[in-house]
Structure formats: structure tokens, C-alpha cells
Amino acid sequence: MGSETEIAMTRAAAHESLFSERASHIKQSAVRDVFELSLDPTLVSLAGGNPYLQSLPLEKLGAMASELIATQGMTALQYGSGQGTEELRLQICEVMAEEGITGVDPNNIVVTTGSQAAQDVACKVFCNPGDTVLCEDPTYVGALNTFEAYQVRAEPVATDEHGLIPSALRQRIDELRSEGARIKFLYTIPNFNNPSGITLAAERRAEIAEICIAENILILEDNPYGMLRYSGEPIKPLRAYHPDHVIYMGSFSKILAPGLRIGWAVVPPHLFRRFYLAAEAVTLCPATFNQMLISKYLSEHDWRGQIQTYRELYAGRCEAMLQALDEYMPDGVGYTRPEGGFFIWVTLPEGIDTYPLLSKGIEAGVVFIPGAAFSPHDAPSHRLRLAFSAVPEDKIREGIKRLAPVLAEAIAENGVR
């Protein structure tokens, strides 16, 4: 047995040398770390940003799927175009028009396996190892993982309650340029940012686009939550004003169903071909059946009404969380008041690291994501993300109630130190 183990160890060591340099940069998402925990029914999980699907017309969707396979199965189950079906790309134009993005040529759309895959393609097509991308601080953990996988340096730019701060962006670009950084794009989630819930103010959008255009930095605009605004005035995406400088990413994951894994990218014509070919090279084509099912849903169901249902639902949950926070949170805890989306961003006094609080939270019966996950430097963070999208209102309240003493204790200890 000893020698078998030895052989296995030698083999593993020999194979270790075969990994690519980038392989060591690919790490587990903190959100995934607590994925298993989220399934424990005794815990209230405010960790995962799953959409709430109970309000979907399941019987109807099922009937659509059935009809689709029975009557158009030969097409739906076959390989399709690497760009996605023309019908869906036309409908995606209608979906985007709801947010003020008009005049898009469906030829400039690539349908992808969720918008995560579009992000991967953007890195593949634009980033050499060592290149720099700018992002909001905090930003989406999945994007950070993609950047790491491509050995891209992600540089966070400061945000406040109105989103990315233009002067901070300008300064960071100057600093990075003087260090010789090759900056490829700014990655931004302007609406109801994940994890902060913050929305980038309209006047800042214009200013940020102006800076990026002047500096020849592309904008990668990620807008999965944009349609889920439940209060305040709608603000048009950056893509609406800057079609030649923005690669726009949309998704059906939050307005329909993530389990279908269908998203899209709108790519300026002069950048399109390489983006499209790279997308095609990874999966040949997005799942034909899933695209056709979404097309059928969009053409036969009141999808705008469904989004309205979602809006009301998430508005209620957000409000329930805010009320519970107002009621239970100890002094010294601040939090965002989002106008849409899935998340609230909680700030504790400086000096408190929320990572070790996670296990204490779990002991108390509540799960959250520590703030460090949402910044590229893995530095200790005194913030944390709460998701209200997938949890009923009474559970939200219970979760916040369980969280409060954990945070109060941390604050008390921090004060003593």
C-alpha cells in the first residue's frame, strides 16, 4: 500500500508541472463556499442572490416547452447559430428598449450561456496576462474570479452612495498609467450593484463615459438587475448614449430564470467579429432549446407584467429587510437603501473584519457574505452583503434579528480594543 501511495504522489507531483500559470489563479468563489450552507433549513441564508421563481407561470412555461419540443423539436434540439437565434436577438432588442437602449442592430448581439460567459469572452478577447481592468469597489465576485482566471489585474475604484466616483476614476487612471499599466476596460454594474445595491447617478454616467472615451478605455456594462427597479427614477444604461464604446451585457437570469443559462452581449460593430468568434469557440452555440423557450415565453406571455410582479415582490422583501435593520441593528452599523435589485450592503465600524463573523453568524443561524469577497485584494473588510431576493419576508426579519447580536458583540469588542 505504501508504494501505491508513493506512486500516486509522484504522479500527482509530475502532473502538477503541467498546469498552466493561470490555473493557480482560479479560485473558489466565496459565494460558492457558503452554497451548501444555504441549503440547511435551520439557517436563514441571506447569502445567495438567487432570484425568487415561485411567481413564474410554471404550468404555462411547461406547456410551452412541451409544445416546442413536439412541434419544433428538430430545430430546438439541434445545433444552431453560434450567435444565437435571430428571433431571440430581435426580442432582446425589445427587452433592452424597456430600459432606453434603442436602435440596436440584432446583428451586433451575441447570445451567451448566461452573461457570465460573456464576461469570460470579454476577458479572453481583450486581456493579456498582466493587463489591467478597472472596477467598482465593491464589485461582483464572479467578475473578479474571471479577471483572476485571465491573470488580469483588477483595480477597484472608490464608490459612494451615488456609485463610482468620477474624480477617483480619473485619479486612478493617471496613477495606473504612470506605472505603465495597460488598462483595457472599466467593468461596471451601474444599476443596483452587486453587492452594494447602489445605483450610479445619471450625471456621473455621462462623466465616467467621457473619461473612458478620452482615455481609450472600453466600458463593460453589466446590467442584470436594471429591469428590477422598484423605486426612484429610471436611469438609462451607459450603452444608450455610447454605443461605440460600451460592451453591454444582459441576462434572462433575473427577469426569467437562471437555470436556462441565457444571457447576451451587445458589442460595437468594429469589435464584434472577434468577440463573436471567441464566444462560438467556447460552446459552438448557446442551447437552442433554451433560446426558443425564452422566445416563446416573450412572445406568448405578458413578460412585462411578470417583471412588474418581480418588482413588487423584491420591493416588499427589500422593505422588510430595511425595516428589520432599522429595528434591530446596533449603533455603528450603516446600510444602503437600494432602489432595485437583490442586495443591501452593510458597513460596520472600521477595524472589524466581517470574515470571522461568518462562523459566528452561522452559529446564530444566519448566513451572509463577508465583504472581502467583493474586492480583488482579499484585504479584511468591515462590510458584508445581505441578499433579500430569495427569502420570504418573515425569514428576512428572523435572519436580521439573529444577525444583530453577532454584530453588536463585534462592535463592543472592537470598542474595547
Added chain:
Amino acid sequence: MGSETEIAMTRAAAHESLFSERASHIKQSAVRDVFELSLDPTLVSLAGGNPYLQSLPLEKLGAMASELIATQGMTALQYGSGQGTEELRLQICEVMAEEGITGVDPNNIVVTTGSQAAQDVACKVFCNPGDTVLCEDPTYVGALNTFEAYQVRAEPVATDEHGLIPSALRQRIDELRSEGARIKFLYTIPNFNNPSGITLAAERRAEIAEICIAENILILEDNPYGMLRYSGEPIKPLRAYHPDHVIYMGSFSKILAPGLRIGWAVVPPHLFRRFYLAAEAVTLCPATFNQMLISKYLSEHDWRGQIQTYRELYAGRCEAMLQALDEYMPDGVGYTRPEGGFFIWVTLPEGIDTYPLLSKGIEAGVVFIPGAAFSPHDAPSHRLRLAFSAVPEDKIREGIKRLAPVLAEAIAENGVR
């Protein structure tokens, strides 16, 4: 207008500098080049390797999809595990057992968006730019595109009617090593190779594995057609004997439906974690609904019987193509006689480039893929690929009849030169 055009050109030039080095290596597949043509009903397309789906139990599949959404929609339409559902991974073990791969731990399987995505992940995890991979000459064009996208040097190794030639492999490894090449893996399609239709002989499999193990070169075994053997003796995949050295890729595209985009990789335990994380980073998870639909199909339908139906169908089409080739092909044309799969590989006399023959074929009403597509060097090839999988027998016969004079003319001209 002139100045607007100028601005657009300046912008495009400025953005051009933002592309990654690898972006220029991503090119259109030759198979995709003729994809549009394949849709012209006046042409007989022997180009695309689409599976024939008419024999699927569509009504039943439709009912399964409907029931799935109606009764398990909350799970089916939601995000799932990045590794794929446990149920499907257990069933994949059963599928692989049909080909003699037994004792697989479902924990070592990653479900992917088609096996193309598994290939992409393998390159991502193992290949730095400039690294070398070995492949059969000829090999799958989609794999070549993936290698190019990762700036990997693909080195073709000679094959004959029994597949990859071990002595040629050994020699090529020595040559490459003496040049300082970093060889990461051998990519092989041992059963009914795409495009050649050739099957790697059993004794060669053992010898090739031995060479690779001794040289610390992994084996990336791509086996989408293995279940579609319609004559001759089954030969076990390399994975069946060498679980620690083979990354095995399987797919539901050819035994069920490509439009669902579900494939898988079996990865040795000591290589698993990085492979899995890289797969997850690209798409978060494979489409949950598609996985559950396949699980339902595998558990409620006679899938082995369905594969038997496919086998008989493709056997008939292969036979029809061989008979037509025997009847119509001029002297000097050779072709493989596959025991399974979708393709026949045609060899013309040396000195003939099949690429310019494509347009002549189209004029004559038949489409094929020129051989150059299946080799990394894009050198002129005197071979071409014919696919019989998607075409009814009478059309196959008609296609070959149309092709014959095109080839005869080329041979006559070649003799004159």
C-alpha cells in the same frame, strides 16, 4: 458625413490596440463557413456533422419537459451546482459503463455546456501560450480552434487506417522535446475520428498510453461518437485502463440532442479541483433545466434502445454513402470505411488541393469540408470530409453522384500538370 466616417475609423483604430494577443488567433471554423450554405435546399450538404434527430421520441420528451417545469420548476429553473447535478453525474457513470468505463466516482465528473466547453477548460487549465499539444492528423476543427484561441501549438501526429501511429508519436515527442517544446497533452478522438472516421486499434491504445505516461503527457480523450458503433468489435476507451492519466470528455450531443448543450468531463482526482473551478468560473453552472431533462429521459426512456435506433440509422447511411462512393468515384480516389460515427474521409491523388474544389462542388450542387480545415497548418490538403449523419440515403447517393465529376475533373487536370 466624411468627418463622421473619419471619427469612426479613428475610434476603431484606437480600440484595435485594446485586443488581446490571443484575439487575433481566434478564427472562424471552416465548418461554420459553409453552415449557411447547408441550409440551401437545392444543395446536398455533406458538410455538417449534425446528428439526425427525427427518430427521437419528441412527444415523450415534450411531456417530460412540461412535467419537469410544472412539478420541479423551482429547482429546474434555478441556479445549480457548478459541477452539475448529482443525479445526472450518477447516470453519466451508467452511460460510460456501456463502453467499459467502470468504477468512476461521480465526484470526479464535471458537467459542461457541451464537451466543447470541457475542451476550452482543459486548455485554460493546462496550457500557457506557446505550450504544445499533440493531436491526430487529421483532427476535429473545433479543437484546433480552441488550441489557437489559447495560443497553443497543436502538433499533428501521423495516422493510418488503425489511427494514431505509436512510433510516429514517439518520434514527434522526441523531436519536439529536443526543440524545447513544453508538451501538455495528447488530444485524441479514438473512436470514429472526426473527420477521418478511423478508430484507434486496441493494441495501439495501450502503447500510446504507455508512451504518454512515460513522457508525463496527459491524454485528453474526446469520445462523442463511441456509442455509435454499428460494426466491428467494441474497443474500450483509454480512460477505462488509465484513470489517472486521462481526462475523458463525453457528450449527449450525439446520443440525444446537441441543442441541449450538455457534455461532461471525467477528471483524475489530483487534477479535479482546478478543472472544476475553471469550468464554474465560465458559466457558474450548466443549465439546470437541461440536466434535469436529460436525467428524466435517461431514467424514464429506453435510452439504450434509442442509441440502437441511431446505430442502425447511421449504419444505413454510412453504407449508402460507401455504395455510392464505390459506384461513382473515379480511379485515384480512396476513402475510409468507418465502423461508427458520422464521417468518411476521402483521399485524392497528391497534388490536388480540395479547397478550390469546394466552390466547384457547390456549383455542382454538393457541399463538403476541404481537408485543410482539419490540420493546424492550413496547408493545402488532397483530402476532404463527407458527413452522412444528417442526410437521407437517397440524398447521400445524389450528393456523391454530383461530387464524382468534380473530383474526376480535378484528377484529370492534376494528371496533365
